[in-house]
Amino acid sequence: MSDASLNNASFENEAQFGDYFALLKPRVMTLVVFTALVGLLAAPVPVHPFIAFCAILFIAIGGGASGALNMWWDADIDAVMKRTQRRPIPSGRVTGDDALAIGLTLSAFSVVFLGLATNWVAAGLLAFTIFFYVVIYTMWLKRWTPQNIVIGGAAGAFPPMIGWAAATGGISVESILMFCLTFMWTPPHFWALALFMRSDYDDAGVPMLTVTHGRRSTRKHILAYTVLLAILAIATGVTSAGGPLYLTVAVVLNALFLKGAWDIWRRDEDMSEADNFAVERKFFKLSLLYLFAHFGAILIEAALERFGFVWGFWV
Amino acid sequence: MSLTREHELHKRRKSRNIGVGLTLVVLIMIVFGLTYVKVTRGDYEPIRAATQQGNSN
Numbered sequence: 258m259s260d261a262s263l264n265n266a267s268f269e270n271e272a273q274f275g276d277y278f279a280l281l282k283p284r285v286m287t288l289v290v291f292t293a294l295v296g297l298l299a300a301p302v303p304v305h306p307f308i309a310f311c312a313i314l315f316i317a318i319g320g321g322a323s324g325a326l327n328m329w330w331d332a333d334i335d336a337v338m339k340r341t342q343r344r345p346i347p348s349g350r351v352t353g354d355d356a357l358a359i360g361l362t363l364s365a366f367s368v369v370f371l372g373l374a375t376n377w378v379a380a381g382l383l384a385f386t387i388f389f390y391v392v393i394y395t396m397w398l399k400r401w402t403p404q405n406i407v408i409g410g411a412a413g414a415f416p417p418m419i420g421w422a423a424a425t426g427g428i429s430v431e432s433i434l435m436f437c438l439t440f441m442w443t444p445p446h447f448w449a450l451a452l453f454m455r456s457d458y459d460d461a462g463v464p465m466l467t468v469t470h471g472r473r474s475t476r477k478h479i480l481a482y483t484v485l486l487a488i489l490a491i492a493t494g495v496t497s498a499g500g501p502l503y504l505t506v507a508v509v510l511n512a513l514f515l516k517g518a519w520d521i522w523r524r525d526e527d528m529s530e531a532d533n534f535a536v537e538r539k540f541f542k543l544s545l546l547y548l549f550a551h552f553g554a555i556l557i558e559a560a561l562e563r564f565g566f567v568w569g570f571w572v
Numbered sequence: 573m574s575l576t577r578e579h580e581l582h583k584r585r586k587s588r589n590i591g592v593g594l595t596l597v598v599l600i601m602i603v604f605g606l607t608y609v610k611v612t613r614g615d616y617e618p619i620r621a622a623t624q625q626g627n628s629n
Binding site: 273373 | 605
């Protein structure tokens, strides 16, 4: 091998800034940013716009840092799964040690700066979220139990609580309801993904429900959790976190979501393979809209209340 | 091998260096902005600090 070919190889594998940014899982970050923003803006305490911007930025960085630590720990299974093979570590562009250093540095940075910008309750919640995602979910539950998604989902459910705490300095019924909504939404969302990305989890040996309990059982679990989620989501509509607009959105979307879960439950593997898991894919896409629409409705309800709008017929 | 200004290492790491540079500039702006907002709001004046302490407890 000549020097020139060595140089070319190293050039192709040279980490660019985008590779380091990819460690922060930017797509997951969108969900974190959006739900945290709703938590912050829905809170009854107004926050200075620049402090609100910084709070959301630090929460996003904290979420990204936990993503980097997740990639550092899971590099071995990421290399096996098709969906994750091109991530910076398995593709060889970023070393595991670099990811660890970036993850730890950004974790400390985000927690300290959130504490300084807002309050230490929010910072404490962010620190706990990072700990929960990295240690409890990634290091412990993910490779040990098929309930990994259920319990680990709590990590993704904390951002609205952190946003709320950043504004109010505390925790309340509304922020807990927002937490519960994301928490209950996570299992059907990921199990639908596991149904149509099945070889990935099988190959990596991750004990997803599809691997340990079978695909029939996973379909039952999706339906059961969707029913529980629908009850929670619609009940939230009659609490202080909801309102008529939220309730309308919740009723419509939960009806669609229940229909999707019902269709998944009724199908068997032959039917799913015949149309390349069309129903499961549709349910997964709907789950994204579901969460954004629910949180969007909470945000609009809070904004209307802030501007003094009262639904005349709503007691 | 001398590390001149034209060395290919600079080309290779251009995006990384620009990214790190911009990140540092943004960090400075954020720290400056936060300090400005907190000082002009009077967060560090004794009366307001005491009120905030009382609210958070």
